[in-house]
Amino acid sequence: MVTKEEKTTQNPCPVSAMVALIGGKWKPIILYCLRSDTRRFGEIATRIPTISRKVLTDQLKELEQDQLIIREQFNETPPRVEYSLSELGKSMAPVLAAMEKWGTENILNKHL
Amino acid sequence: MVTKEEKTTQNPCPVSAMVALIGGKWKPIILYCLRSDTRRFGEIATRIPTISRKVLTDQLKELEQDQLIIREQFNETPPRVEYSLSELGKSMAPVLAAMEKWGTENILNKHL
DNA sequence: TTCTTTAGTTACCATTACGTTACCACTATT
DNA sequence: AATAGTGGTAACGTAATGGTAACTAAAGAA
Numbered sequence: 001m002v003t004k005e006e007k008t009t010q011n012p013c014p015v016s017a018m019v020a021l022i023g024g025k026w027k028p029i030i031l032y033c034l035r036s037d038t039r040r041f042g043e044i045a046t047r048i049p050t051i052s053r054k055v056l057t058d059q060l061k062e063l064e065q066d067q068l069i070i071r072e073q074f075n076e077t078p079p080r081v082e083y084s085l086s087e088l089g090k091s092m093a094p095v096l097a098a099m100e101k102w103g104t105e106n107i108l109n110k111h112l
Numbered sequence: 113m114v115t116k117e118e119k120t121t122q123n124p125c126p127v128s129a130m131v132a133l134i135g136g137k138w139k140p141i142i143l144y145c146l147r148s149d150t151r152r153f154g155e156i157a158t159r160i161p162t163i164s165r166k167v168l169t170d171q172l173k174e175l176e177q178d179q180l181i182i183r184e185q186f187n188e189t190p191p192r193v194e195y196s197l198s199e200l201g202k203s204m205a206p207v208l209a210a211m212e213k214w215g216t217e218n219i220l221n222k223h224l
Numbered sequence: 225t226t227c228t229t230t231a232g233t234t235a236c237c238a239t240t241a242c243g244t245t246a247c248c249a250c251t252a253t254t
Numbered sequence: 255a256a257t258a259g260t261g262g263t264a265a266c267g268t269a270a271t272g273g274t275a276a277c278t279a280a281a282g283a284a
Contacts, residue, residue, distance in 0.1 A: 013141060013144075013215070014211070014212045014213075014214070014215025014216040014219065015140050015141050015144045015208065015211050015212055015215055016141055016215070017215040017218075017219035018140075018211045018212075018214055018215045018219070019137060019140055019141065019211075021219075023135065023136065023137055024135065024270095024271080025131060025135055025271080025272085026271095026272095028127050028130075028131055029125060029127050029128055029131065032125075032127045040230085040231090041230075041231055041232080042229095042230065042231075045231095051272090052272070052273055052274075053231080053232075054232090054233085054234095054272080054273070054274085055271080055272055055273075057231080057232065057233085058271085058272090073231095076230095076281095077229090077230085077279080077280045077281045077282085078228090078229045078230035078231075078279090078280075078281075078282095079229095079230050079231050079232075079279090079280090080230075080231085081230085081231060081232085088218065091214065091217075091218060092214060094210045094213070094214070095207070095210040095211055095214055096127065097210075098206045098207040098209075098210040099126070099127050099130045099131075099207055100126045100127055100130075101126075101206070102126070102130055102203065102204060102206070102207055103125070103126025103127055103128070103129040103130045104126040105203075106129075106200065106203060107126065107129035107130070107133075136241075136242095137241080137242075138242090152260085152261090153260075153261055153262080154259090154260065154261075157261095163242095163243095164242075164243055164244070165261080165262075166242085166243075166244085166262090166263080166264095167241085167242060167243070169261080169262065169263080170241090170242090185261095188251095188260095189249090189250050189251045189252085189259095189260085190249095190250075190251070190252090190258090190259050190260040190261080191249090191250085191259095191260050191261050191262080192260075192261085193260085193261060193262085225284100226283105226284085227282100227283080227284075228281100228282085228283080228284095229280100229281095229282095229283105230279100230280100231278100231279100232277105232278085232279100233276100233277080233278075234275105234276085234277080234278100235274105235275095235276090235277105236273100236274085236275095237272105237273085237274085238271100238272080238273080238274105239270105239271080239272075239273095240269100240270080240271070240272085241268100241269080241270070241271080242267105242268085242269075242270085243266100243267085243268075243269090244265105244266085244267085244268100245264100245265090245266090245267105246263105246264085246265090246266105247262105247263080247264080247265105248261105248262085248263075248264100249260100249261100249262095250259100250260095251258100251259095251260105252257100252258085252259090253256105253257080253258080253259105254255100254256085254257075254258095
C-alpha cells in the first residue's frame with residue numbers, strides 16, 4: 001500500500017510508484033479478475049481459490065484506499081457487496097494485459 | 113521467487129506466473145535498471161539508492177536463479193561483477209515499459 | 225427450531241520480506 | 255602502516271504478509 005510517507009516523499013521512479021500500488025502477491029490478480037466485470041466478494045474468492053478470505057478482505061481494503069477499486073455495499077440480507085475497477089484501476093489495464101501476455105507466452109505449459 | 117512446488121503445480125493464471133517471478137518491492141526496479149545496459153553491482157546500488165546491499169544481493173541471486181538476468185564475474189582485484197538481462201529478462205520489456213508509462217502518467221508530480 | 229447464506233471480523237500464529245550493522249579478501253596507493 | 259575500492263557475507267532484528275479457526279448478524283427456508 002501507499003503510505004503517507006510515500007505520498008510526500010518524491011520518489012522519482014515511475015516503476016517504484018507502480019510497485020507501491022500493486023506490489024504483493026495478490027493485487028495484480030485481483031485487478032485482473034475485475035478487468036471486465038463487477039464482481040461480488042464470493043465470486044472473487046471462487047475465481048482465486050488459493051487466497052484466504054481474510055487476505056482477500058485485506059487486499060480489497062487497500063485497493064479501495066488507493067482508489068483503484070470501488071466497493072458498493074447493498075444493505076440486504078444476506079449481505080451483498082460488489083467490487084469494480086475505478087477509472088484509475090481501469091487505467092492499469094495495459095500493465096495487466098502485458099503481464100497476462102508474458103505469462104501466457106513464457107510460463108504456462110512450459111515447465112520452465 | 114519461483115519454488116519447485118510452483119514449477120510443478122499447474123497454476124493456470126498467467127498473471128500469477130508473472131507475479132511469482134517479479135513480485136516484491138525491488139525486482140521490477142532492478143530489471144528496469146538493467147533494461148538498456150549491462151551494469152556492475154555498485155552501479156545498480158547507486159541507481160537504486162534506497163535498497164540495501166544485502167537485499168540487492170538477495171534479489172539479484174533470485175533473478176539469476178529464475179534466469180531473468182545473467183551474472184558475469186571477472187577475477188580481478190578489486191572484483192568486478194556485471195549483470196545483464198537474459199533473453200527471458202528482455203522479454204519482459206513490454207511489462208516494464210507499461211509500468212513505467214503508467215507511473216509517469218498517473219503518479220509522479222500528482223501528490224495523488 | 226435449526227440450518228443456510230453472505231461478507232465479513234477477531235484472535236492468534238507462522239512465514240517471508242526487508243533492513244542494519246559489522247565484517248572479509250585482495251591489491252594498489254599514499 | 256594505513257586507507258580505499260569492490261562485491262559481497264553473517265548475524266541479527268523488525269515489519270509485512272499470509273493463513274486458520276471460530277465467530278457474527280439477519281432473514282428465509284426446511
